[in-house]
Amino acid sequence: MSQPTKIATNDKFQLFTKHWSPKIVGYFNDNQIQVVKIKGEFVWHDHEDDELFIVVKGHLTIQFRDQNLEADPGEMILIPKKVEHCPKVDEEVWIILMDKQGTVNTGKVQSDKTAAAYERI
Amino acid sequence: MSQPTKIATNDKFQLFTKHWSPKIVGYFNDNQIQVVKIKGEFVWHDHEDDELFIVVKGHLTIQFRDQNLEADPGEMILIPKKVEHCPKVDEEVWIILMDKQGTVNTGKVQSDKTAAAYERI
Numbered sequence: 001m002s003q004p005t006k007i008a009t010n011d012k013f014q015l016f017t018k019h020w021s022p023k024i025v026g027y028f029n030d031n032q033i034q035v036v037k038i039k040g041e042f043v044w045h046d047h048e049d050d051e052l053f054i055v056v057k058g059h060l061t062i063q064f065r066d067q068n069l070e071a072d073p074g075e076m077i078l079i080p081k082k083v084e085h086c087p088k089v090d091e092e093v094w095i096i097l098m099d100k101q102g103t104v105n106t107g108k109v110q111s112d113k114t115a116a117a118y119e120r121i
Numbered sequence: 122m123s124q125p126t127k128i129a130t131n132d133k134f135q136l137f138t139k140h141w142s143p144k145i146v147g148y149f150n151d152n153q154i155q156v157v158k159i160k161g162e163f164v165w166h167d168h169e170d171d172e173l174f175i176v177v178k179g180h181l182t183i184q185f186r187d188q189n190l191e192a193d194p195g196e197m198i199l200i201p202k203k204v205e206h207c208p209k210v211d212e213e214v215w216i217i218l219m220d221k222q223g224t225v226n227t228g229k230v231q232s233d234k235t236a237a238a239y240e241r242i
Binding site for chain 1: 123124125126127128129130131147148149150151152154170171173175177183185188190191192195196197198199200201204206217219220221
């Protein structure tokens with residue numbers, strides 16, 4: 001049986017600086033819990049499952065084909081499966097990201113931002 | 122197709138005061154995202170699926186049969202399925218709680234803290 005675990009998310013953000021490089025900090029009902037730092041514009045993509053962005057620091061904008069959504073710390077953005085999206089932020093943003101285990105950050109799109117294997121920290 | 126949604130979690134906590142009364146704010150890959158305020162001791166119980174406590178405010182202690190885990194804002198506690206647990210806090214704690222859709226807060230245990238139907242806010 002797995003053990004209960006405390007995950008000190010805030011500490012995890014101190015362990016890396018690279019943007020668009022999700023780090024896995026745990027698994028939860030077949031979802032992967034990640035911490036990620038982003039800056040600039042990502043690539044347009046979608047996923048086969050839902051994705052949840054929880055903002056820890058900074059101001060997050062996610063572009064959708066028909067609107068933008070913005071969120072600050074204490075807020076989250078829920079992206080249903082198969083909805084195309086593209087994060088875009090001027091200043092660095094820290095995010096707790098949850099999506100289905102095995103999800104790749106750029107979906108089926110190949111990009112220099114594609115993170116092939118996620119590091120566990 | 123579902124629409125992308127911003128969930129202003131911090132605002133949701135302003136909408137209620139009752140303890141041990143989870144409010145659903147969204148669904149994510151068959152999980153229910155809840156906000157809940159707790160104070161005092163809960164009841165010992167377990168669940169058929171994993172459960173995730175994200176601390177927003179206050180100091181959280183969760184008792185397990187062989188240890189206690191404690192967490193502050195910026196930290197989370199991951200409880201694997203079927204692991205018995207019982208939160209206990211002296212002062213009010215605000216939590217974002219995620220578990221499988223349809224999960225009941227006290228598991229199979231009936232208690233005056235059992236929340237039969239979760240309100241959506």
